[in-house]
Amino acid sequence: xxxxxxxxxxxxxxxxxxxxxxxxxxxxxxxxxxxxxxxxxxxxxxxxxxxxxxxxxxxxxxxxxxxxxxxxxxxxxxxxxxxxxxxxxxxxxxxxxxxxxxxxxxxxxxxxxxxxxxxxxxxxxxxxxxxxxxxxxxxxxxxxxxxxxxxxxxxxxxxxxxxxxxxxxxxxxxxxxxxxxxxxxxxxxxxxxxxxxxxxxxxxxxxxxxxxxxxxxxxxxxxxxxxxxxxxxxxxxxxxxxxxxxxxxxxxxxxxxxxxxxxxxxxx
Amino acid sequence: xxxxxxxxxxxxxxxxxxxxxxxxxxxxxxxxxxxxxxxxxxxxxxxxxxxxxxxxxxxxxxxxxxxxxxxxxxxxxxxxxxxxxxxxxxxxxxxxxxxxxxxxxxxxxxxxxxxxxxxxxxxxxxxxxxxxxxxxxxxxxxxxxxxxxxxxxxxxxxxxxxxxxxxxxxxxxxxxxxxxxxxxxxxxxxxxxxxxxxxxxxxxxxxxxxxxxxxxxxxxxxxxxxxxxxxxxxxxxxxxxxxxxxxxxxxxxxxxxxxxxxxxxxxxxxxxxxxxxxxxxxxxxxxxxxxxxxxxxxxxxxxxxxxxxxxxxxxxxxxxxxxxxxxxxxxxxxxxxxxxxxxxxxxxxxxxxxx
Numbered sequence: 001x002x003x004x005x006x007x008x009x010x011x012x013x014x015x016x017x018x019x020x021x022x023x024x025x026x027x028x029x030x031x032x033x034x035x036x037x038x039x040x041x042x043x044x045x046x047x048x049x050x051x052x053x054x055x056x057x058x059x060x061x062x063x064x065x066x067x068x069x070x071x072x073x074x075x076x077x078x079x080x081x082x083x084x085x086x087x088x089x090x091x092x093x094x095x096x097x098x099x100x101x102x103x104x105x106x107x108x109x110x111x112x113x114x115x116x117x118x119x120x121x122x123x124x125x126x127x128x129x130x131x132x133x134x135x136x137x138x139x140x141x142x143x144x145x146x147x148x149x150x151x152x153x154x155x156x157x158x159x160x161x162x163x164x165x166x167x168x169x170x171x172x173x174x175x176x177x178x179x180x181x182x183x184x185x186x187x188x189x190x191x192x193x194x195x196x197x198x199x200x201x202x203x204x205x206x207x208x209x210x211x212x213x214x215x216x217x218x219x220x221x222x223x224x225x226x227x228x229x230x231x232x233x234x235x236x237x238x239x240x241x242x243x244x245x246x247x248x249x250x251x252x253x254x255x256x257x258x259x260x261x262x263x264x265x266x267x268x
Numbered sequence: 269x270x271x272x273x274x275x276x277x278x279x280x281x282x283x284x285x286x287x288x289x290x291x292x293x294x295x296x297x298x299x300x301x302x303x304x305x306x307x308x309x310x311x312x313x314x315x316x317x318x319x320x321x322x323x324x325x326x327x328x329x330x331x332x333x334x335x336x337x338x339x340x341x342x343x344x345x346x347x348x349x350x351x352x353x354x355x356x357x358x359x360x361x362x363x364x365x366x367x368x369x370x371x372x373x374x375x376x377x378x379x380x381x382x383x384x385x386x387x388x389x390x391x392x393x394x395x396x397x398x399x400x401x402x403x404x405x406x407x408x409x410x411x412x413x414x415x416x417x418x419x420x421x422x423x424x425x426x427x428x429x430x431x432x433x434x435x436x437x438x439x440x441x442x443x444x445x446x447x448x449x450x451x452x453x454x455x456x457x458x459x460x461x462x463x464x465x466x467x468x469x470x471x472x473x474x475x476x477x478x479x480x481x482x483x484x485x486x487x488x489x490x491x492x493x494x495x496x497x498x499x500x501x502x503x504x505x506x507x508x509x510x511x512x513x514x515x516x517x518x519x520x521x522x523x524x525x526x527x528x529x530x531x532x533x534x535x536x537x538x539x540x541x542x543x544x545x546x547x548x549x550x551x552x553x554x555x556x557x558x559x560x561x562x563x564x565x566x567x568x569x570x571x572x573x574x575x576x577x578x579x580x581x582x583x584x585x586x587x588x589x590x591x592x593x594x595x596x597x598x599x600x601x602x603x604x605x606x607x608x609x610x611x612x613x614x615x616x617x618x619x620x621x622x623x
Contacts, residue, residue, distance in 0.1 A: 056501050057501075058497055058501065076505070082403075082503045083503075085500075085503035086502075090498065090501040090502075092494050092497070092498055094494065096493060096494040096495050096497065098490070098499075099493065099495070100486075109504075110503075113504050262320075262324060262336055262344070262347060263335045263336065264339060265336065265337045265338070267338075268307070268340040
């Protein structure tokens with residue numbers, strides 16, 4: 001289903017992730033292309049966030065490899081890995097802004113750490129990034145003083161500070177109202193259009209998937225079920241993916257046992 | 269077969285938690301078959317369902333029968349939903365309480381904690397020294413800011429407390445010494461005590477309360493809010509960013525604070541000598557310099573440096589191991605201060621033997 005001719009930016013080979021005895025991800029292999037918006041989806045607890053965390057090196061896989069731009073993601077202290085980490089932006093579910101620094105300082109942080117730019121330029125970049133996410137006046141505020149949607153957008157500005165070719169978003173619309181979350185989707189599309197970057201989104205919001213996704217990666221119970229264009233997935237006729245998009249009720253919701261343990265006299 | 273007597277209980281129209289609360293004693297009925305008459309019952313809540321389920325289980329375990337009479341089919345279906353196979357995952361009591369199991373468990377937990385603590389220590393020392401050649405992942409001005417927070421802001425309380433302790437210690441000693449006409453020995457007594465013991469120890473205990481708790485709370489909050497993960501994904505080493513500036517700040521300011529605390533303590537002793545023992549100031553300072561040797565000063569200095577590392581190590585270890593939310597942050601902060609003070613006093617005792 002994947003197109004072998006397209007240039008890829010992320011390659012995942014036979015990834016297995018375990019928490020203790022539990023296997024969370026079982027033998028995942030896939031590729032993410034340049035300049036696409038890829039949505040990783042699936043029901044709760046299927047391993048979406050775990051997949052994301054293993055790609056960016058926060059979780060050590062049990063076996064298998066992850067390559068970003070042909071560099072293997074290893075230990076966080078490995079210099080090659082650090083070089084790659086500077087090329088990716090990550091938007092965490094709750095923003096993960098540093099609470100003791102203002103929004104402006106948060107956005108400036110990766111620039112101060114990884115570049116030798118003069119302060120005046122950094123200040124300009126911060127203003128530019130904050131304007132790109134529609135937060136032009138938030139630079140002096142602390143993250144605690146922002147609303148949920150503003151926090152996400154500020155975190156997006158920080159993730160974009162180094163102009164990464166690759167952006168990961170963990171449930172960008174979680175806990176946001178429909179209007180704000182639609183605004184965030186628009187923003188992602190706008191960023192892709194203007195900056196041409198690859199965006200990988202973990203979500204289970206149907207509306208936002210249908211709006212933004214080029215390709216989808218569908219996970220179910222830790223296994224890869226579908227990997228390919230969204231329209232192919234929507235054209236399927238049955239199976240868990242159709243259940244997901246058509247919002248079918250799960251089968252066997254309650255385990256009604258037929259053999260009852262109770263002694264009953266005279267059912268009304 | 270022995271005939272077993274029966275007991276019929278008529279369940280009220282509403283079988284809810286109020287009724288269960290009152291009738292919990294039924295669960296202890298052991299000797300007879302129970303018949304629950306549900307003819308009047310129109311509503312059952314979760315407590316009621318689980319009550320019937322437990323009753324059924326107990327009756328079965330003791331070889332009796334629970335009979336549900338006149339139950340409606342809806343209620344029976346409800347009961348079936350809670351008829352899932354339920355297994356207590358805990359191991360049997362005899363095994364769980366076994367001496368060997370609990371000892372082994374404790375030992376493994378202890379070893380895991382020790383390994384974690386040592387890895388925090390090595391990471392802190394590595395990234396604070398050799399790692400700095402590889403990368404410098406801290407904010408500009410972080411060291412100065414930390415020195416101001418950890419050192420300068422603690423200056424007042426540290427010197428004031430040492431001064432007061434100096435007065436108290438010398439007063440107590442002076443009373444005894446005067447009885448023997450040996451008041452002149454107050455100078456070396458308070459001098460050596462302050463330089464070798466009380467100066468570094470008092471400073472360390474105050475900083476363990478101030479800095480140790482602040483370090484734990486700060487790092488723990490960062491961990492809970494995924495801030496440490498976010499730093500990692502930005503290619504910033506979290507240890508260097510959050511711990512190393514504090515490590516250097518406390519390593520530099522703690523000896524200075526110790527010296528000031530010692531001086532304040534000796535000053536307290538000096539006032540007691542002047543006003544209580546009527547010694548002259550030249551005798552006090554003369555006696556002090558005669559009996560105070562370089563190795564006393566060295567001992568005090570080494571202690572203060574080692575204590576500062578202990579404080580920051582324990583503070584960051586407890587901060588980094590937090591799992592959970594706000595409650596865990598509070599718990600680990602408390603544990604950090606208690607352990608910090610304990611370890612410092614323990615280390616002080618060990619130093620008394622070797623220095």
